[in-house]
Amino acid sequence: MNHGPARPELRGLVAEFENEEAIVEATQKTVDAGYHHIETYTPYPLDELLDIQHLHKNKVALVILIGGLTGCAVGFFMQWFASVIHYPINVGGRPLNSWPAFIPVMFECTVLFASFAALIGMMVMNKLPRPNHPLFDIERFRHATQDRFFLCIEAEDPYFEKDATRQFLEELNPHEVNEVEA
């Protein structure tokens, strides 16, 4: 932690909750109060939070589809180029572009490319890898991957005012409220 002489700029306020019900209720109240720039941190995905934060729509499936179609095309053209253009060879009078025999390799390439698209696409859209993050400076935040649930209201939210927002979070009955430094 780097405590400079000047008060560090605030990135947001993060409140810790003990269980699922508490975080869901608190997040609902926060959204109802008009805050939009919020994020929740949980040790496992909570469907209720995805509902409240409207997170169900994302572009992961599209990226994977594009990856898969690319793989399929690459698989076909690799075989087509080798058998028709680059080294045409007559095997028992069969057509050079014997596409039914190309299907297994095309299928494998589809799955391979789509899987890479899934991993890389998910990572890039989540802006990972990011080994360090201001949240990691909060000692209690270690529990976000273990057994506690965190709600962060970010400073960029138009309704955000340090003292008023802190007051608001305190009223949600959290375990504790911490400041996230920028």
Next chain:
Amino acid sequence: MSQQEQAVDIEKVDKYTGDGFVAPEYDNTTVTQKISNIVLRADTPWGWYLAVAVLLPIVGMLGISITWLVLIGTGIWGLNVPVGWGFAIINFVWWIGIGHAGTLISAILHLMRQDWRNSINRFAEAMTIFAVMCAGMFPLLHVGRPWLAYWLLPLPNTMSLWPQWRSPLVWDVFAVSTYFTVSLIFWYMGMIPDLGTLRDRAKHPVVARIYGIFAMGWRGASSHWARYEKAYLILAGLSTPLVLSVHSIVSLDFAVSLIPGWHTTVFPPYFVAGAIYAGFAMVLTLTIPVRHWFGLQGLITTRHLENMGKVTLATGFIVVYGYAMEAFISWYSASPYEGFMMWNRMTGQYAPVYWALIFCNAVSIQILWWKRARRSPLVLFIVSLIVGVGMWLERFVIVVTSLANDYMPSSWDYYAGTIWDWSLYIGTIGFFLFMMCLFIRFLPMIPMSEMKMIIPKHRNKKDA
């Protein structure tokens, strides 16, 4: 709850024999502690050192077997005309099949929303990866000149030659390499949240740093979880047809040829069922001792074992159906070569192997009809070992009996593995178990985040 109370709780949980998928004593905190402490404890249990000390010489034997093979050639194996495919192919198919249960448990059961898989999927996926490593060795060594194995890949070369795209052997190269890569991606992606947990719980800064690198800064944001869950679900959807394609293509290596006993349309589904059967048996073989040694009875419960026993019984019957169809079609086809092949299997020079296979794969599993047997770790363990052996014998029967006595009696021969065949095979078993030891010590063997997903549900159900 004080530290002492928790310790008492965990002691009780270790002897859990109830009907749930998670012992009711577990909550988010204790599940995290229980699983991550196996990895993060500073003192390695002596039993682990013992296991490694036993396994390392076997891995060394694998190294010697490979070295000798590269120096001398495939002549050190028992292969000769007419049996040109021997242990290498048997072991390849056996290992690949074992790997398939990992994908079945993690992908297919995930798609079917079978939450009970959450405590065994990581373990099974690790098994997949190490099994595919073992499997991959055999075809590479069997090519005779392993240093030229890269010719299997479509690389531009001075001879302007490309692989034969219409051959199942080339499909195999793509299928197995894709399968390994996708399994690795699936395994790693499933582990990212848990690696974050280990990073946050590690006491030693270097350890935390290492897990931190692999966790890639995971912090459990809901927006991240949303994309993660979607990507994971689609990966499961991709892995499911992949696993079917891989073993179907492996079976086409046989079915596309004209050897009696190989040239049958039943092969792809029959091989896939056999793969899942052998793989589930291997999951049982590995989880039963591990859950005992590490006190995981509260996470991998008796109910899990019972379910796995049921799957073993069901897939076993699909395999038995395959055997029955093989015999029926060899008679119904009215082809003298097919008919002889089957008769020769049952009464010929390899008859004891065939009947041993029938005992292992068809008779031994009948005990699993009884609930008490399915709930007994000892019975399941013994049955799973028998099935593992039986599936190896099945591949031996398919590969060897068909080749040793095919069309021309003048070219018939008797085949048996040499000492180098056995040392290479046993070497891969040692390598596989050695890798499992490393996995258990350094990575979380039960997915913590997924276990926590099923705890509240388990609680809410009153007496389900």
